[in-house]
Amino acid sequence: MRIRNHFLRSLGLAATFALTLAAAQATQYPITVTDVSGRSVEIKAEPQRVVVQDGRDLFALALLDREDPFKRMVAWNNILIRSDPQTWAAFQKAWPESSARPIDMKFGDEGQVNLEQLAVSKPDLLIFQVRVRQALEDADLFNRLKTLGIPIILVDTEMEPVVNVPKTVQLIGTVFNREKEAKEFTDFYASHIAAINTAIAGQPKPSVFVEAKAGQKGIDSCCFTHGDVYWGKLATAAGGVNLGSELVKGRTGDVTLETVIAKAPDVFVMTGSPFSNDGSVSPPFGINSDPKKIEAALAVLEQRKGFEHIKAVKDGRVFGLYHQLYASAWNIYAVEYMAKAFYPEQLKALDPDANLHTLISKFTGLPADLPVTFGAKAPTVK
Structure with missing residues (x-):
């Protein structure tokens, strides 16, 4: 009986530790993050309605919202359906209902957006690539969105891909309350890059x-x-x-x-x-x-x-x-x-x-x- 009680107490302590660890890793809102461009952005609550400017950021979302990368997406630029219908079909098959919900806004390649169209989807976060920052500034979109209370974060998987992919995944992971998932991937990424650099030095x-x-x-x-x-x-x-x-x-x-x-x-x-x-x-x-x-x-x-x-x-x-x-x-x-x-x-x-x-x-x-x-x-x- 003494052994059994000790075993049960150990299980209880383990469960408490796991819960404490999970709480420690959870994002505490409101939070101010620095996006990949160096901008300071306040996120008041965990985003539930997200607009994605570059559809290939679906690959990043899949690393974080693993049960469903479309769960938060309300609008996006579905580049994959036009440039790689086979890969798009694989995501459709895995998430048939949620993948059909987001509106394909077909944003311009340099980030041109229609603010009125965006407002209709009632987003609480926009994710854009750093390469389109100039277009956003030219349209005064940062200030206009700030007036509407809609935060926008800039990420980068293209301009400095190896440097900024880990930063991008970590940033979205923090904003999405997916810090654990982000760290698992960025640790994997860093170890593989380091192994290459060591081998070819x-x-x-x-x-x-x-x-x-x-x-x-x-x-x-x-x-x-x-x-x-x-x-x-x-x-x-x-x-x-x-x-x-x-x-x-x-x-x-x-x-x-x-x-x-x-x-x-x-x-x-x-x-x-x-x-x-x-x-x-x-x-x-x-x-x-x-x-x-x-x-x-x-x-x-x-x-x-x-x-x-x-x-x-x-x-x-x-x-x-x-x-x-x-x-x-x-x-x-x-x-x-x-x-x-x-x-x-x-x-x-x-x-x-x-x-x-x-x-x-x-x-x-x-x-x-x-x-x-x-x-x-x-x-x-x-």
């Missing part, structure tokens, strides 16, 4: 050309790329020297094939998605994608006229990646995949696909056995 860096949205405009198009943002930053974080950073003046731009050939990249990366526009031959990477179709698309694209003169093609170092990762909190896969492609000897043991499976099964509510192809090596051209 001191190694010569390969030059990399990233053809973003390869094949979206058809078989004859080449070569759209990213500068020192987006895929350029991800390639740099993976230990490469992004050629786009010196070849384009702005965030993005087109580079002639002749220039790419002259630059002799050690590695050539094509990013693709099952874009819905007519004429696209882009590799259809994503959730529920067909690996054979991806391989076929990569083979066709690397055999475009003139590509046989590109150093990376001749050396068999052409790789493909899921395009939407450049704006996704899941971008750790892109960094790991490229790092292994850049440094195959130093990162022999690295398994980006297994780590992606861990991310989805452990940190989201999506099915653990979800078929996903986010990266692939292109067939060697003979």
